[in-house]
Amino acid sequence: MKEKEIKKLLNKFNTGKCSPGELEMLKTLMQELEQDNDIPIQTHRLKEQIWEKIENDLNGDQKLRRLNTAWLKVAAVLLVTTVAGIFFSRLLKKPDNEAVQIAYQTITAPRGEMQEIVLPDSTVVHLNAASTIKFPVAFNGKKRELFLLEGEAYFEVRHDAKRPFLVHTGRVTTQVLGTTFNIKFYKDLPDLQVFVNSGKVEIHDQAHTLGMYTPQQLLTYNKLKESFVRGNISDDHLLSWMHDDLILDNVSFREIAVYLENRYNVNFKYTGKKDTRQRYSVRFSNKLTIRQVVDILQLIDGRKYQLKGNNLTIK
Structure with missing residues (x-):
């Protein structure tokens, strides 16, 4: 994470504008500090206070936002300096096996x-x-x-x-x-x-x-x-490609084509106008043949399909 990004994140934290995701990222930075033994004791104390506020913010406790946060600005300066120092020293440090070619x-x-x-x-x-x-x-x-x-x-x-x-x-x-x-x-x-x-x-x-x-x-x-x-996502449809049925929810036709081209080793060719705006929700059993899939596509899409060898032409 770049120093500029760290400063931006801490500034948002100071003003109480961090999203839950950004608060999680700040927790990750704090965990980086936990792994460094050279941090001054003063920074450790400030870090503990910041950690407490992060947990309260994540739990929806808004009372701390009304407190005087002047000490947070001091803490932010120390954290930026310390965290950035840790990260950049690691980047500049030469690995022990630098001369070894990775295969x-x-x-x-x-x-x-x-x-x-x-x-x-x-x-x-x-x-x-x-x-x-x-x-x-x-x-x-x-x-x-x-x-x-x-x-x-x-x-x-x-x-x-x-x-x-x-x-x-x-x-x-x-x-x-x-x-x-x-x-x-x-x-x-x-x-x-x-x-x-x-x-x-x-x-x-x-x-x-x-x-x-x-x-x-x-x-x-x-x-x-x-x-x-x-x-x-409340279901596991995004993992359906590994199971018996391929389930695609609210996707473009191009995404359907990519999956079917790869699964059945066919090439989609368009002689008519491509439909780039329509969205589809489809379910295909892995046991279907490509010809059975083509019949389903014609029903839901309304266009004519012609399968010759590995080429699937859409008119």
Whole structure:
């Protein structure tokens, strides 16, 4: 997290304008301080007071907002200096194995096929069809990092409090210690999505903190605008691709096409006008053939479909 972002977060905290997600991020910064033994005792005392106020704010106690917060401004200065110092010293510190070349392995689940991968730390990754991940052959450093280059994956991360687990997807990084979550990152779709199934997940892009996410919460990140929306999901439809039925709620036709192209290894071709505004909610059994799926699409979409080999033409 950049120093500018830390200052902005603390300033919002001082004025009582932090959202619940931002308060969670501030708690994460406080936990960083817990791991540093060189913090002056005065900062520790101020930190304890700030921690108490964060907990009260998260619990909805508004009484503290009416108190004199002059001491918070002093605390903020100390925290910015201390936290920024910790972060930047870690960035500047050369790793012990800097000269060691990291060897990576890249695995792609081809169209029409899902794969299950066990990483070097025993984390399990379920790869959807036409998805690619890149990861080190061994996690030797202080972090476990990998890249979801394309597609969708469900992660069952083995807990390791000393080594956070990071998934890089374009500009966005998802960080956990041990949890289960799903990432959807298709280059043909405008949005990246992270859905948390269990545990806590911290997400940020190259310039901003996107918050802490807990079970049944969904991040939808627009890759072009670099904007995001936090949502709560009451069902597990976002994980249906791993089960008997594929359930897509309120999605564009392009998203339906991406899933079906990858699942059935077909190519959608448009000879008529593309419908970019219509939204659909569909459910497809994994036991259906592509011809049965085409019949369903014609009924709900109203356009004519013609299947020849692996090419599906929409008129």
